[in-house]
Each structure stands twice: as C-alpha cells, then as structure tokens.
Amino acid sequence: MTAALLAGVTFVAFLILFLAPGDPFAALLGGRTLAGPEREAAYDALGIPRTWYGQYLAWMGNVLHGDFGVSLRTGQPVARELVASGARTLFLTLGSLLVTLAVAIPIGAYAAVRPASRRAWALTMSAYVVSALPTFWLGYLAIYVFTRQLGLFPILSGTGGPQEHAWLYAALPVVLLGLGSGALSEVVRYVREEVARVMAEEYVRTARAKGAALWRHVYKEGLLLPVAEIVASKMPFVLSGAIIVEQVFNWPGLGRLAWQAAQDRDYPVIMAITLAAAVVVRLGSFLHRAVYVAVNPRASHE
Amino acid sequence: MPNAYVQTVDEVSEYSQLSAWRSAGGIDRLYVGYGATVAAIVVLSYILGALKWLPHDPEAMDLGAMMAGPFTGSYLLGTDFLGRDLATRLILGIQAYFLPGLAAIAIALVLGSGLGVAAGYRGGRADAAVTYLAGLIDALPRLVLMLLVIAAFKPQIYTIMIVFGITTAPAIATMVRGKVLMLKSRNFIESAVALGLSPRTIILKHILWYNCRALLLIQATIGMAEAVLLETSLSYLGFGVQEPTPSWGNMIQAGANYLLQGNFWSSTAPALAILATVLGFHLLGDGLNNIFEGKRQR
Amino acid sequence: MSAPPLLGIEDLRTYFYSRVKQAFIRSVDGVDLEVARGETLGIVGESGSGKSVAMLSVMGLVSAAPGVITGRVIFRDERPTELLAGLDRLVTVERRGDRIVSVVKDDRAWQAQAERNLDGVRGGKIAMIFQNPRAALNPFETVGQQIAEAVRLHTGAKHPARAKERALHWLEQVRIDSPRLRYDNHPYGLSGGMCQRAMIAMALAAEPRMLIADEPTTGLDATIQARIVELLADLKARLGMTMVLISHDIGVVGRLADRVAVMYGGRVMESGPAAEVLGGQGDGHPYTGALLASMPREENLQAKGRLPAIEGEVLDTINTPRGCRFRARCQRIHDGVRARCAEAEPPLAEVAPGRRVRCWLHQP
Numbered sequence: 001m002t003a004a005l006l007a008g009v010t011f012v013a014f015l016i017l018f019l020a021p022g023d024p025f026a027a028l029l030g031g032r033t034l035a036g037p038e039r040e041a042a043y044d045a046l047g048i049p050r051t052w053y054g055q056y057l058a059w060m061g062n063v064l065h066g067d068f069g070v071s072l073r074t075g076q077p078v079a080r081e082l083v084a085s086g087a088r089t090l091f092l093t094l095g096s097l098l099v100t101l102a103v104a105i106p107i108g109a110y111a112a113v114r115p116a117s118r119r120a121w122a123l124t125m126s127a128y129v130v131s132a133l134p135t136f137w138l139g140y141l142a143i144y145v146f147t148r149q150l151g152l153f154p155i156l157s158g159t160g161g162p163q164e165h166a167w168l169y170a171a172l173p174v175v176l177l178g179l180g181s182g183a184l185s186e187v188v189r190y191v192r193e194e195v196a197r198v199m200a201e202e203y204v205r206t207a208r209a210k211g212a213a214l215w216r217h218v219y220k221e222g223l224l225l226p227v228a229e230i231v232a233s234k235m236p237f238v239l240s241g242a243i244i245v246e247q248v249f250n251w252p253g254l255g256r257l258a259w260q261a262a263q264d265r266d267y268p269v270i271m272a273i274t275l276a277a278a279v280v281v282r283l284g285s286f287l288h289r290a291v292y293v294a295v296n297p298r299a300s301h302e
Numbered sequence: 303m304p305n306a307y308v309q310t311v312d313e314v315s316e317y318s319q320l321s322a323w324r325s326a327g328g329i330d331r332l333y334v335g336y337g338a339t340v341a342a343i344v345v346l347s348y349i350l351g352a353l354k355w356l357p358h359d360p361e362a363m364d365l366g367a368m369m370a371g372p373f374t375g376s377y378l379l380g381t382d383f384l385g386r387d388l389a390t391r392l393i394l395g396i397q398a399y400f401l402p403g404l405a406a407i408a409i410a411l412v413l414g415s416g417l418g419v420a421a422g423y424r425g426g427r428a429d430a431a432v433t434y435l436a437g438l439i440d441a442l443p444r445l446v447l448m449l450l451v452i453a454a455f456k457p458q459i460y461t462i463m464i465v466f467g468i469t470t471a472p473a474i475a476t477m478v479r480g481k482v483l484m485l486k487s488r489n490f491i492e493s494a495v496a497l498g499l500s501p502r503t504i505i506l507k508h509i510l511w512y513n514c515r516a517l518l519l520i521q522a523t524i525g526m527a528e529a530v531l532l533e534t535s536l537s538y539l540g541f542g543v544q545e546p547t548p549s550w551g552n553m554i555q556a557g558a559n560y561l562l563q564g565n566f567w568s569s570t571a572p573a574l575a576i577l578a579t580v581l582g583f584h585l586l587g588d589g590l591n592n593i594f595e596g597k598r599q600r
Numbered sequence: 601m602s603a604p605p606l607l608g609i610e611d612l613r614t615y616f617y618s619r620v621k622q623a624f625i626r627s628v629d630g631v632d633l634e635v636a637r638g639e640t641l642g643i644v645g646e647s648g649s650g651k652s653v654a655m656l657s658v659m660g661l662v663s664a665a666p667g668v669i670t671g672r673v674i675f676r677d678e679r680p681t682e683l684l685a686g687l688d689r690l691v692t693v694e695r696r697g698d699r700i701v702s703v704v705k706d707d708r709a710w711q712a713q714a715e716r717n718l719d720g721v722r723g724g725k726i727a728m729i730f731q732n733p734r735a736a737l738n739p740f741e742t743v744g745q746q747i748a749e750a751v752r753l754h755t756g757a758k759h760p761a762r763a764k765e766r767a768l769h770w771l772e773q774v775r776i777d778s779p780r781l782r783y784d785n786h787p788y789g790l791s792g793g794m795c796q797r798a799m800i801a802m803a804l805a806a807e808p809r810m811l812i813a814d815e816p817t818t819g820l821d822a823t824i825q826a827r828i829v830e831l832l833a834d835l836k837a838r839l840g841m842t843m844v845l846i847s848h849d850i851g852v853v854g855r856l857a858d859r860v861a862v863m864y865g866g867r868v869m870e871s872g873p874a875a876e877v878l879g880g881q882g883d884g885h886p887y888t889g890a891l892l893a894s895m896p897r898e899e900n901l902q903a904k905g906r907l908p909a910i911e912g913e914v915l916d917t918i919n920t921p922r923g924c925r926f927r928a929r930c931q932r933i934h935d936g937v938r939a940r941c942a943e944a945e946p947p948l949a950e951v952a953p954g955r956r957v958r959c960w961l962h963q964p
Binding site: 019 | 437442443454527531535541554572576581
C-alpha cells in the first residue's frame with residue numbers, strides 16, 4: 001500500500017510538472033528555445049525519452065537507484081543536498097512536534113478533567129489564538145524579542161552553519177514551529193475529546209470502584225494512542241509550517257530548498273522534495289501503526 | 303386545588319458551581335456571534351474593495367506620514383513604510399483570498415460530496431478509489447504541493463486555490479462517505495429506495511441536505527480559515543499576490559524588517575487581521591458544531 | 601438484629617441538575633436501608649427506580665454531572681465512618697416548602713471531600729461489580745494483572761509473585777476454567793460469563809467487608825446467568841459475604857437475598873425478609889405484587905395465558921406528583937383509600953416485625 005501511495009504521489013507530481021507551460025529542460029538546452037525535430041534531436045542527444053510517461057519511468061528508475069538527478073540551478077546532484085537539508089528539516093520537525101505535544105497535552109487533559117473551569121477555557125483559547133496567528137509574523141516577533149532585545153538564541157544568517165552551540169540556533173525555530181504550526185489548537189481539541197471520552201468509559205469506573213490510581217488505567221487509551229495518532233496525522237501540517245519557519249529563520253532545510261526550487265522552477269529538486277515529504281509522512285503513519293499494535297492487545301490478531 | 307395531580311416542580315433560580323464557567327450554551331452562542339460578525343465584516347469589506355469605496359488610494363504614498371500609528375490624521379489605522387494607508391490596504395487584502403477561497407470551498411464541497419456519496423452509495427471499486435485518493439492527498443503536505451504547482455505554473459492565486467479545493471475534497475469525501483455508510487447501516491437508504499424515491503432525490507435531498515448540511519457548513523468555515531492562512535503564507539513567501547497589490551501576507555513580509563527594528567505596527571496590523579479572521583471562522587465552526595451536536599447541555 | 605448493621609443509609613437523596621430542563625432529576629429521593637453483617641440485601645425495581653444510583657452514590661461513583669447528594673451513609677467497619685461526611689457544608693440548598701429555590705455548591709471542594717471520605721473504603725472495604733463485565737474490565741491489561749492489582753492495593757501481598765499467587769487463588773474460587781491460562785488472557789478473549797467471574801474474583805481479591813453487585817447477571821445468556829447466580833450463592837455460603845444485590849430480575853434476587861427492598865421512583869416502597877416480600881401473599885405493596893405477577897413464573901403462566909403487564913409509565917422524577925407515587929398505576933386502589941392516596945404520601949411503616957410497607961392499604 002505504501003509503495004502504491006508513494007508511486008501515486010510521484011506520478012501526480014510528475015503529471016503536474018508535465019502539464020506546466022514551458023520547457024522543463026530549457027536549462028539543459030543552454031537556454032535556447034528549440035522546436036519540433038530540432039528539439040527532439042537535442043533530447044535524443046541528451047538521452048531524454050520522448051514521451052512523458054517514458055520520462056516518468058526513467059526518473060523512477062533513477063530514483064530507485066538513488067539517483068535523483070541534478071539540480072537545474074546549481075548543477076549539483078540532488079541527492080546529496082536532499083539528505084543534508086532533509087536531516088536539518090527532520091530535526092526541526094521532530095523537535096517542534098515534541099514542543100507541540102508538551103504544550104497541548106497538558107492543556108487538553110486539564111480541559112477534559114475540569115471542563116467548566118475558567119482556567120481551562122483561558123488556556124484553550126490561548127492555544128487557539130496562537131494557532132490563528134500567522135507563523136511568520138510570530139517568528140519575526142520572537143526574533144525581535146529574544147535575539148535583538150534579550151540577546152539569547154542567535155539565529156543563522158548567511159549560509160554558513162553554526163560552529164558551536166548549534167542547539168541554540170535551533171531553539172527559537174523549533175519552539176516557534178511547535179507553537180505556531182496550526183497543529184496546536186487541533187491537538188488540544190483532540191486530546192480534550194479523547195481524555196474526556198476515556199474517562200467516561202466503563203472500565204475507568206471499575207478502576208475507581210477498585211480504588212486504583214486513575215491515570216494508570218487511562219493513559220494507554222487516553223495518552224499513548226492519541227499521541228501516536230497526532231504524530232501521524234499532523235506531520236503534513238508540520239512540514240508545511242517548516243517551509244515558513246525556515247524562511248523566517250534562514251534555516252537551511254528542505255523547506256528553504258523547496259522555496260528556492262519553486263522560484264527557479266527546478267524540477268528535479270522539487271520532485272525529490274515531494275517524494276521526501278511523502279516518505280516522512282508515511283513514516284509517521286508507520287509509527288502510529290506500531291504504537292497501536294503494541295498497546296492494543298487485540299490489534300495483533302486483526 | 304382542582305387538579306389532584308398537582309405537579310411539584312423544583313425551580314432553581316440560581317445554580318452555580320463556585321469554580322465553574324457560565325452555562326456552556328452561552329459560550330457557543332458567543333462563538334457563533336463572533337464568527338458571524340467576522341464573516342459579515344469580511345463580506346462587507348470585500349464589497350467595499352470591489353466597488354473601490356475606499357478611504358484612500360491604496361497606492362498613494364504620503365511621504366510625510368510614513369509608519370504612522372492608528373488615528374493619525376485621516377489614516378484610521380495608520381500607514382505603512384511608504385506612507386500608504388493601512389486601512390485601505392487591509393480592506394483590499396481581502397480581495398486576495400475571499401473569492402478564491404470561496405471557489406476553493408465550493409470545489410471541495412461539491413467534489414467531496416460527490417466522491418463521498420459515490421464511495422458510500424456504490425461501495426466496491428468507487429470506494430476503494432476514493433480511499434486511495436484520500437490517502438494520496440494526505441501523504442503530501444499542502445504547502446509542498448503548492449510549491450510544486452507554483453514551480454509548474456505561474457503563481458496565480460486562482461490556480462492555487464483550485465488545487466487547494468481539490469486537495470481538501472478527499473477529506474470531505476471521507477466524512478460524507480462515513481455518513482452515507484451510517485445511514486446505510488440504519489437501513490435508511492434501503493427504506494428510501496423501497497419507497498420509490500429516485501436516487502437523485504435520495505442523494506440530494508435526504509443524504510446531503512438533511513444529514514450532511516451541518517457537516518458541510520462547518521467544513522466550509524474551516525476551509526475559509528485555511529484559505530486565509532494559505533493565501534497569506536504564500537504571498538509572504540513571495541508567491542501569490544505581488545506588490546503593489548496588497549495582501550495581508552505580503553504586507554507582513556514588507557513590514558518585517560521594520561519590525562526587527564522595533565517598528566511594530568505596519569506588520570502587526572495585518573497579523574491581527576489574520577488572527578481575528580481565522581479565529582472567527584474557527585470559532586464559528588466550533589460553535590456551530592457544538593450546537594448541532596447538542597453537546598454541552600449538561 | 602442485635603448487632604448494628606454494617607451499612608446504614610439514612611435519607612439518601614441524589615439529585616441531578618439538568619440545565620436543559622432547568623430542574624433537578626430526583627433519582628434517589630429519600631432512601632433508608634440497612635445491611636447487616638453476613639446478610640444479603642436484594643434491591644429490586646424497574647429501570648429508573650434509582651436502585652443503581654443509590655449504591656453508586658454510596659461509593660461516590662456517580663457521574664460528574666452537576667448535582668447534590670445528601671443524607672447519611674454509615675459504614676460500621678472497625679469504627680463507624682460516615683461516607684458523606686462534611687459534604688453538607690459545601691452545599692447550600694434553599695427550600696421553600698417542598699420546592700428548591702436555589703442551590704450553591706462548591707464543586708471542587710465537594711469532589712475533594714468525597715474522595716477523602718472514600719479513600720481506602722472503595723475497593724478495600726466495599727467492592728463493587730457491574731453489569732457488562734466485558735466493558736467493565738480494562739481491555740489493555742490481562743485479567744490476571746487486574747486482579748493482582750486489587751490484591752496489591754488492598755491486602756498485604758505486595759510482592760508481585762505473591763500477588764499473582766493470590767490472584768490465581770481467587771480465580772480458582774470463582775470456578776473459572778483453567779485459571780492459569782485465563783490469568784494471561786485479555787478480556788476480549790473471554791466470554792461474558794468468564795469476564796463476570798473474573799470481575800467477581802477481582803472484587804473479592806481485595807478481601808472487602810462487603811460486595812455490591814449491580815445487575816451482575818444482566819446482559820449474560822440465560823444459562824450463564826444461572827451459573828453466576830449459583831456461584832454467588834456458593835461464595836455467600838462459603839465465605840459468609842455481606843452483599844447488596846441490585847437486580848430487576850426477581851428470580852435472581854429471590855435465590856440469593858435474605859432481605860429485600862423494593863424501590864420505585866427513587867424511594868423504598870417495601871422491605872423485609874425475602875421470603876415474605878417475594879412470597880406473593882398480597883400482604884405487601886401493590887407494586888411488588890404487580891412485579892411478581894408480571895414475571896414469567898409458573899403460577900402466573902398456569903392461571904391465564906397472558907402475563908399481566910404493569911399499566912402505565914415509569915414515574916417522571918422531575919415532576920413528582922403529590923400523594924403516593926405509585927397511585928397512577930396501582931391496581932389495588934379503591935374508593936376507601938383513594939382520597940388518602942391522592943392527598944399524602946404514606947410513610948414506610950412497619951406492618952410486621954422486620955417488614956415495612958409504604959402503602960395506605962396497610963396502615964390505619
């Protein structure tokens with residue numbers, strides 16, 4: 001199923017690029033605009049298949065060998081840059097997910113246990129407000145406050161990587177993505193719903209009647225499973241948010257790469273990033289499934 | 303006492319829990335009220351913008367009054383770094399997302415309902431196809447897809463919104479499919495067919511209008527909020543609406559440098575506009591959802 | 601009864617507040633009950649009569665909906681403990697005659713106080729089992745683990761190996777087949793009957809003074825029901841358990857209970873020795889008589905061909921009518937008492953030693 005999905009994703013992506021106006025291989029032709037038989041001759045010389053599905057299959061074939069082609073902008077192999085940037089974006093993404101969970105779960109759980117309290121409402125509403133604010137604006141505000149005014153948390157400028165205290169540079173982007181990716185309010189809502197639902201389950205009442213510690217009985221269905229579900233389903237959101245955050249903080253990750261590629265119409269790069277993004281999302285799904293099977297005794301028999 | 307069955311009713315004129323918030327029903331009314339107000343303002347501003355009934359010329363630069371705060375002279379909300387009136391530009395910024403957003407929502411709802419009904423009603427291969435499609439769309443982060451589209455085509459806002467609509471359709475399709483399956487399991491559809499109703503009537507009137515309209519309405523509000531965020535994010539990134547046409551996104555981008563120097567207002571005003579609008583649509587959806595589902599009536 | 605009862609309930613009232621209806625639902629409306637050591641008290645009544653809610657209120661397991669619980673519940677273990685102590689201070693109810701005009705309740709403190717009162721009692725001194733045993737057991741843990749948890753919490757056997765030993769012992773006591781195998785099963789792998797046995801084992805493993813069984817046989821197959829009833833009878837005989845058995849199934853109650861209380865509309869209508877109350881002599885409350893007549897029992901079936909149903913609908917517990925609550929459905933009402941039945945509610949009066957009935961027909 002995963003293979004079918006990934007193939008589908010790349011297929012659709014390729015189709016979109018193919019439908020685009022203009023000649024995708026213009027750069028390879030040295031900027032000359034050729035037409036008709038001349039173009040076909042040039043293609044043949046470069047080893048490019050004639051038909052669009054031929055091109056797609058050729059690309060897929062290369063990918064399965066680890067060859068993602070060469071960037072139309074820099075002329076460098078895509079694969080190398082992809083891995084480096086990908087690692088940096090993954091770091092950002094996972095870190096921010098941790099932040100989101102660390103903030104949203106307590107709020108959601110608190111709101112479920114004390115539904116009518118003023119504090120719960122205030123906290124929930126704060127989460128909503130933070131999620132509704134544009135991430136990029138929040139980012140600039142954060143830079144102003146923490147970097148300019150308070151002098152903590154340096155940010156990257158230019159293209160050089162940080163030498164020491166690398167994590168300091170990451171702190172601001174990670175926290176900001178965690179709070180502002182729009183996932184925060186959804187996670188709060190979801191956790192609140194799930195915890196409230198589980199607390200009302202009959203077996204929780206039995207646990208109470210037994211005089212047992214509540215959380216021990218609630219955490220599996222109320223915490224572990226929802227967290228796994230969240231990580232899987234919010235991954236796309238977070239990756240989208242990463243594009244914005246990398247722009248604000250000059251973070252050399254996949255998002256910045258994608259933005260650059262969109263500007264330059266760098267097809268090999270954008271195709272590769274699309275595939276990479278889809279892979280990361282699928283990984284999230286796998287994680288979810290793994291946790292589900294581990295926690296739920298019935299799952300391994302399904 | 304004429305009636306032997308005199309009812310004794312416990313009237314409670316005041317029931318309060320010392321640590322409780324007000325009756326939850328009121329909250330939802332508040333949310334819907336706020337959301338509806340926001341929606342009304344958006345529509346109104348759109349009309350004003352379309353008719354060009356604006357306080358100032360959006361491109362007129364008043365070099366004598368740059369970066370002015372609110373209520374400076376005739377500038378209700380102040381000016382930006384080129385002396386252009388912020389209020390006018392904010393109103394115009396709505397043009398960037400309103401109609402395209404509506405288009406996107408329309409596509410999403412129509413396509414989504416269609417696919418969902420096909421999947422649930424027919425089952426079998428249509429169902430499998432829709433599920434596969436939904437999985438496909440889910441596997442891709444929206445912004446990445448947008449960048450792909452932008453790389454391929456020109457960064458035209460309508461193209462983007464159409465893609466947005468298409469990518470939201472599968473999620474709606476899944477929800478509608480769920481509803482259809484639920485109705486099926488309750489033999490609702492069977493009875494309708496047995497009554498001799500035409501499939502068109504069953505689908506349009508009974509399934510969609512009676513049973514799905516709340517769901518679709520709420521998805522529409524969520525969709526509008528998403529559209530705002532998407533459009534502003536893209537114009538911030540430099541795609542979408544270009545200068546000098548105002549968009550809340552590119553206004554923030556332009557004002558960013560000034561923010562880093564301590565001049566907040568020209569980028570904060572559009573940020574607040576985004577906040578108020580997105581929050582408004584989200585709360586509208588939330589409030590409606592709670593009201594329709596009859597929650598919180600403990 | 602020379603020894604004071606193990607559990608004494610005095611004027612227990614549990615009212616739920618409905619925001620939608622802006623009124624209180626009086627689920628339990630003044631209930632007095634006693635359970636003596638070693639005896640089994642059966643509580644019967646239709647759904648909605650308040651029998652479950654009454655016991656859930658005693659255990660503090662009533663759902664978190666806004667509401668008040670008033671009255672006295674005295675549990676006489678080594679020392680008498682009042683389970684509803686201190687709660688009255690946190691609620692201010694203003695009454696005008698029979699109507700409640702306003703209620704102010706400090707919910708947070710109320711919950712905290714209730715938890716303090718019940719700490720140590722719940723599970724350890726009074727254990728409770730429920731209907732739907734499959735849903736009532738934690739689906740994520742094995743049956744054995746759940747029983748062992750009860751052992752560790754409430755008995756001296758804290759060491760895991762020892763706790764497991766005790767858990768297995770109790771699984772044997774409830775006559776579950778292959779206890780060692782079942783120990784490692786999850787609830788989804790057990791049948792309803794086995795789950796109920798496991799739940800009983802879990803309750804008893806804590807070695808409580810008293811067991812409350814809330815509809816333990818409802819939802820099980822008929823043959824399994826009979827087996828569970830036999831199990832409970834067996835345990836009662838061997839262990840000398842004190843038990844409160846709630847059921848709408850009179851057959852089950854008849855088999856196990858020493859004394860029976862009949863509830864309707866949140867109140868006790870009749871109480872007394874089981875043989876007398878359920879004997880169907882016609883000297884009790886009309887409601888009891890109607891309940892007995894509507895059951896598929898030999899006597900009823902042979903006489904006519906149809907089972908007489910109880911006319912009327914279940915009592916509306918918001919707008920409780922004046923006079924006797926059962927008046928609208930009473931078959932034995934006659935002109936001599938009609939006026940009185942409409943006028944005032946009869947008290948629960950003693951018509952014979954140990955036997956009380958709330959009916960004007962039996963009172964002068």
